[in-house]
Amino acid sequence: MALEHAILVSLLEQPGSGYELARRFERSIGRFWTATHQQIYRVLRRMEADGWIIAEEVDQGGRPDKRSYSVVGTGREVLAAWLRDPVQPEAVRHELAVKIRGAAFTDDAGRTALVAEVERYRATHEATLARYLTGEVRDFPAAAPLDDQHRLQHVVLRGGIAYERMVLAWLDDVLDTLRGLGR
Amino acid sequence: MALEHAILVSLLEQPGSGYELARRFERSIGRFWTATHQQIYRVLRRMEADGWIIAEEVDQGGRPDKRSYSVVGTGREVLAAWLRDPVQPEAVRHELAVKIRGAAFTDDAGRTALVAEVERYRATHEATLARYLTGEVRDFPAAAPLDDQHRLQHVVLRGGIAYERMVLAWLDDVLDTLRGLGR
DNA sequence: GCCAGCATGTAAGGAGTTACATGATTGA
């Protein structure tokens, strides 16, 4: 379990409210850890109760008040201890791979539909890669020297880019294979 | 949710018991869908109750009896319908990426420990890649012509191989970055 | 005699998903 830890890292990078965290999980952090606002609010309350983070009520004039959270000493210690733990093997869930092997047990119409679906899926990954590359030139310009925090963010983003490139190449392989079946 | 579907595909490829399925999930299917035997037994009972699969009691002499499951008409229809559904975006959970960004908020000792942990993690992926490559030459010899089922299994395995190669290259990048911090 | 493997389960608890709910402001 590491939603707590993902939240600690995000709040250390930049304090913020549950709502802001939810938006970060949709964008940057969502690349490697997904969470909905419901989960986030629940975990934030627990973390506050356990003294890992503290909240500050922020009056925003017109907009609703927000509770901005920051990490305190205990939270830092929890994170440091977790960083020293062994990395758990990831639980892989790749639905498309199941479908591809399932294609052996369907008819021509089903395969044609799957090809169309793989193409649609490929387009979403192409869009993701384009978003990452745009973000990379915006946030990590080659000329500017980076501090540790940004160098680490950059290497994680490079992982996302490498992943998307690998997926796209593999999906081309998949499409070739699907189209070449039954010959 | 697609554990049912992963089981349907596996049982279509080869009928078997809950125990045998659990072993396949540890090996081949586990590359893209993980499940424990507890989950598998529970889902198998539900699938049998819903008439997707049928069980046959097999007396094995010395060893305990087993219930060998096969997919029947309803199960095939469920699978065909599911293959036509859009692929859900994967829920990503990459603990190591969280830790890498977390390394910005720990001390030298913590970073040294993380480097060691990444090296250990890298070794497990190297072993996984070696296993995949061994399996590939064993199961998909270049000379033999393959039927559709095996061509699809092969393209999924190639995806696993591409993934492991990508991960290894990225982990080298991560190690370089971690070692270059604070300079 | 002991361990690994075969074979199937129960139970408890934590995590995650989906649906629903509220109420304000800002911009088109």
Place this chain on the structure above:
DNA sequence: TCAATCATGTAACTCCTTACATGCTGGC
């Protein structure tokens, strides 16, 4: 005025993980 965005939640349910449980056989 209508939709989008900001901001925070509850409730019900499903799913997944972890721990525990049983009992047999074959090989070292």
